Amino acid sequence: MSPTTETLTAERILEATEEVLRRHGPAKATVVDVARALGVSHGSVYRHFRTKAALREAVTQRWLDRTSGALSAIVAQDRDPEARLREWLSALFEAKRHKAGDDPELFATFSVLTGENSRVVDQHIEDLTAQLTEILRDGAVRGAFTPALDPVVTARAVFHATGRFHDPAYAGEWGRPGIEAEFEAVVDLLLRGLRAAGRSGA
Amino acid sequence: MSPTTETLTAERILEATEEVLRRHGPAKATVVDVARALGVSHGSVYRHFRTKAALREAVTQRWLDRTSGALSAIVAQDRDPEARLREWLSALFEAKRHKAGDDPELFATFSVLTGENSRVVDQHIEDLTAQLTEILRDGAVRGAFTPALDPVVTARAVFHATGRFHDPAYAGEWGRPGIEAEFEAVVDLLLRGLRAAGRSGA
DNA sequence: CAGCTGACAGATATTGAAAACTGTCAGCTG
């Protein structure tokens, strides 16, 4: 039962690939490296993943799904939709910032896929906007947010409007001093726009 | 009075550089090319611009200033601040879109400078947010926008929130089908947030 | 015989030598 004699599964390949990507980065990590880390030939890896791109995408998907999963807990909370939306956006920003800082090589892989308009990234964005839609819909039902706005369209608008704080293209600016204040200003403005008429402002 | 015997001025060098950049793009355009286009030695170009970077920046600044100038006319209009803001944002989006489409090589130069956090790009952003601030301040005075928000901070928030529609990092998405609707959704939401309480919604 | 191997063809990346470019400056020229 030593690791090298265990059956070769997609899961084990994903773990090894994540490790190789973490060490070498997306530009240098090769399928041969992954196979070597697992003590098998690279042909075996191709038995589980049709192409190198599919492997990269699977690793990235797993990695992104961890974020979506953590955020969905906030959506499920039973409290003030406005506070929930604020916390959700804040958590998304934090998550992306930490990923960029703690796992720069995996983050670079994610950035590459974003630039390539990968299906995986599109799916991630759909997951996130679906969560936003859920909060907005609930907020409208509870009377916290105006019912005048279509939740699906508005969720996408909120997501795009906060792109500076979660899109990897901006990762370089997430370390700047005033970034937190910028985030607050954008979120405050968006929340003003979402609130039902008759509720007090800031 | 033939062009080749005219005095060599910064202005003539800028024109020639713009032409060379348009033809070759930022990666291939050289100072030697610019000098050749002007019929002088490259040493003469260095008499007017200390480095190649300074030359690129001067060309880009001129190019960006044309946009700021056109937009300032909208700021100066004497009409409903909300309509003015809408038109200003729309004009900014259009201007960037056309620049990206009509002058791809000059736009690429601008994108390079953006990625390098050039002083020229920072100045351009300051110009634009100053114009936004002006509209917001005027809107607050006229009672169209809520006075609860600091115009300077809010102008930056509006600028960041609409980044998807003017930041060169997103140029690749400006040709997509739904982009206009996305733009409208974001602007509608922001305007709801800006409006003074007691005014009717959408 | 299910799963793995390793040789292979074509594609991609690396390397290092040669070419081109940037920025300087002593001296030429009108």
Place this chain on the structure above:
DNA sequence: CAGCTGACAGTTTTCAATATCTGTCAGCTG
């Protein structure tokens, strides 16, 4: 003598040869 030239040193880019990688598959192995 103000303005321009062109040779030059140091750096960057180009290009072609070489090495490595991707993806396939016939055949080996437990």
